[in-house]
Amino acid sequence: MTDDLTEFRAVYEAHFRFVWGSLRRLGVREADALDLTQKVFVTVHARAAVFEGRSRLRTWIFGICQRVASDYRRSAAFRHEVVMDAAELDTHRETEGGAHATAESRQRAAVAETILNKLPEPQRVVFVLFELDEMSGDEIAELLDLSVGTVRSRLRLARETVRREVKRLSAVDASARKAAV
Amino acid sequence: MTSDPERLLKSSDDDEDAALERELLRSIVDVSPPANAQDDAWDGIAARLAAASAVAAGAAVLGRAGTASTAPATASALKAVPLATGVVHAFATKVVVGAVMAVTATVAAGGLWVEYRHAPVATTRSAATANVTARASVSSPSAAPPASTPETTTGVVENEPAPQGDAVVTSRAEPHGDTVAPSRVEAHGAARASKPHSDDALATESALLTDARASLRSGDAAGALATLRRLDARAPHGVLRQEREVLAIQALAASGDRASAARRAAAFIEAYPNSPHVPSLRRLAGSP
Numbered sequence: 001m002t003d004d005l006t007e008f009r010a011v012y013e014a015h016f017r018f019v020w021g022s023l024r025r026l027g028v029r030e031a032d033a034l035d036l037t038q039k040v041f042v043t044v045h046a047r048a049a050v051f052e053g054r055s056r057l058r059t060w061i062f063g064i065c066q067r068v069a070s071d072y073r074r075s076a077a078f079r080h081e082v083v084m085d086a087a088e089l090d091t092h093r094e095t096e097g098g099a100h101a102t103a104e105s106r107q108r109a110a111v112a113e114t115i116l117n118k119l120p121e122p123q124r125v126v127f128v129l130f131e132l133d134e135m136s137g138d139e140i141a142e143l144l145d146l147s148v149g150t151v152r153s154r155l156r157l158a159r160e161t162v163r164r165e166v167k168r169l170s171a172v173d174a175s176a177r178k179a180a181v
Numbered sequence: 182m183t184s185d186p187e188r189l190l191k192s193s194d195d196d197e198d199a200a201l202e203r204e205l206l207r208s209i210v211d212v213s214p215p216a217n218a219q220d221d222a223w224d225g226i227a228a229r230l231a232a233a234s235a236v237a238a239g240a241a242v243l244g245r246a247g248t249a250s251t252a253p254a255t256a257s258a259l260k261a262v263p264l265a266t267g268v269v270h271a272f273a274t275k276v277v278v279g280a281v282m283a284v285t286a287t288v289a290a291g292g293l294w295v296e297y298r299h300a301p302v303a304t305t306r307s308a309a310t311a312n313v314t315a316r317a318s319v320s321s322p323s324a325a326p327p328a329s330t331p332e333t334t335t336g337v338v339e340n341e342p343a344p345q346g347d348a349v350v351t352s353r354a355e356p357h358g359d360t361v362a363p364s365r366v367e368a369h370g371a372a373r374a375s376k377p378h379s380d381d382a383l384a385t386e387s388a389l390l391t392d393a394r395a396s397l398r399s400g401d402a403a404g405a406l407a408t409l410r411r412l413d414a415r416a417p418h419g420v421l422r423q424e425r426e427v428l429a430i431q432a433l434a435a436s437g438d439r440a441s442a443a444r445r446a447a448a449f450i451e452a453y454p455n456s457p458h459v460p461s462l463r464r465l466a467g468s469p
Contacts, residue, residue, distance in 0.1 A: 005230075006455055008230075009223075009457045010457070012223065012226070013219075013457065017213070020212070020214040020218065020222075021212045021214075024212035030215075033214070033218075034218055034222055034225075035225075037218075037222045038222050038226050038229065041226045042230065042233070045226075045230055045233075105208055108204065109208040109209050112205035113209065130188065131189050131206060132190075132206065132210050132212075134188060136185055137185045152185075152186075163198065166198050166201055166202045166205065170201055
């Protein structure tokens with residue numbers, strides 16, 4: 001019986017960065033990523049029975065990340081904070097003493113997140129996996145269990161929305177860019 | 182077969198909007214976790230799993246008390262979780278059995294057993310739902326009075342609870358005559374009624390561990406050791422003792438007491454040869 005936790009730990013070690021990164025990609029702010037990463041792995045553990053090897057482990061885990069992140073994004077607390085407190089994205093990182101999160105980069109990141117939050121979830125997922133994680137259309141299709149055609153059309157739609165939002169941003173408030181640069 | 186479009190970040194489009202778009206995207210490219218997030222998250226996960234298995238064990242006890250027919254399933258309910266594809270069925274049994282016993286015990290609805298057992302492909306969902314039900318119902322005070330929740334978590338959470346090794350590893354902390362052989366945890370774990378291990382205790386243990394790790398990280402090895410001593414005093418039977426001992430060893434090494442660190446690292450490795458911590462401890466113990 002002792003092998004099981006060891007085995008789970010191995011799954012954890014192998015997927016921790018993937019889960020953390022996926023949650024962040026799916027709109028989870030860094031300050032909340034630790035908690036939600038735990039939630040994902042507890043779910044992985046609890047639902048191991050459901051996995052049954054019907055898909056790749058990574059695909060299945062990503063699905064759990066999507067559900068956890070989507071609950072999170074729907075939560076009232078998240079919505080409220082996004083509006084009220086968008087600049088405090090990287091509180092956790094700052095305590096690490098990294099020079100990583102300057103005020104400007106945090107602000108830029110907040111704007112970027114706000115734009116991504118306007119995308120419907122399925123488009124957002126494809127968009128971030130392709131544009132930010134540099135996965136290929138085929139890889140995304142496999143991860144999400146979709147056809148490559150669907151992946152590409154979602155990407156196209158997401159790009160249109162993002163571009164529209166970027167245009168709006170630069171048109172509505174040209175000074176915002178100066179502040180962000 | 183068409184190919185993927187060019188990525189926005191790779192685009193050399195010098196249109197103003199494209200440039201702004203790239204800048205915004207670039208700001209969120211890095212999503213790597215901060216240092217130690219992996220260890221911190223694990224502590225919390227281990228605590229939650231321990232809490233869950235304590236609940237499952239509670240369910241097993243209730244189930245056994247309620248219906249004799251479920252007793253043979255107790256052993257498999259207490260088995261921890263196999264994750265390899267080949268063996269997940271054992272866990273499926275655990276989830277379903279645990280849930281059914283909880284439901285049987287609390288609602289006395291024996292029919293659910295049949296429903297869950299023989300649910301076709303939909304078992305997938307049922308099992309998950311059932312699992313949630315189990316936790317929800319068992320953790321309500323009326324269903325499982327805290328006093329009857331046995332502390333079976335030690336055997337389940339610790340990777341290799343070798344009795345003598347355990348004693349060696351925690352010898353500094355306190356004598357505990359309550360070390361449990363792994364085989365007995367499985368056989369009699371549910372029946373052993375020792376102290377309740379509440380969620381609060383787990384949360385406290387996890388929080389103190391995180392504090393100790395934070396102290397160590399900030400260079401305060403003495404502070405980390407003090408926190409760990411406090412933890413030993415407050416939760417001598419905690420479920421995260423491996424984590425605790427590893428931290429203590431790291432703190433000792435960081436404080437300059439390499440001899441103690443090496444001695445306790447060797448004891449740990451002997452007690453938990455398959456622990457994921459072994460490689461780093463070997464490095465730590467082996468270094469001059």
